Amino acid sequence: MTELLLSLHVLAAIVAVGPVTVAASMFPAATGERAALLHRICRVYARLGLTVPVLGLAAAVSLGVLGDAWLVASIALTAVAAGLLVLAILPGQRRALAGAPVRLGMRTGVFNLLWATVVVLMIVRPGSTTGA
Numbered sequence: 001m002t003e004l005l006l007s008l009h010v011l012a013a014i015v016a017v018g019p020v021t022v023a024a025s026m027f028p029a030a031t032g033e034r035a036a037l038l039h040r041i042c043r044v045y046a047r048l049g050l051t052v053p054v055l056g057l058a059a060a061v062s063l064g065v066l067g068d069a070w071l072v073a074s075i076a077l078t079a080v081a082a083g084l085l086v087l088a089i090l091p092g093q094r095r096a097l098a099g100a101p102v103r104l105g106m107r108t109g110v111f112n113l114l115w116a117t118v119v120v121l122m123i124v125r126p127g128s129t130t131g132a
Contacts, residue, residue, distance in 0.1 A: 009055035081114040
């Protein structure tokens with residue numbers, strides 16, 4: 001069961017988070033219909049992305065690593081990234097689509113850096129006692 005949960009978690013991260021990071025990064029330079037499409041991709045895949053932490057928590061419980069520092073840090077960074085997406089990036093995209101001047105480049109860069117850090121933590125797992 002652990003392998004299934006971990007596999008689903010990784011697949012969900014690739015399928016859901018990947019498109020959001022790419023679309024959010026491309027949005028500041030986009031205009032017109034292309035920008036609207038990128039905003040829609042961000043919204044839809046952000047919702048699908050909710051499965052990533054759910055499956056990740058289930059896998060962590062199954063692995064017995066829920067209290068490990070690397071996982072706690074990953075959860076915190078994931079929460080910050082999600083907050084940034086929901087509270088700053090998506091509303092900024094909406095404002096841009098409405099014609100307001102916005103600066104999204106740095107926000108999306110930080111968002112992507114947070115996800116990259118989470119990926120590294122998931123692979124390296126500093127201080128992990130699982131032996132892997």
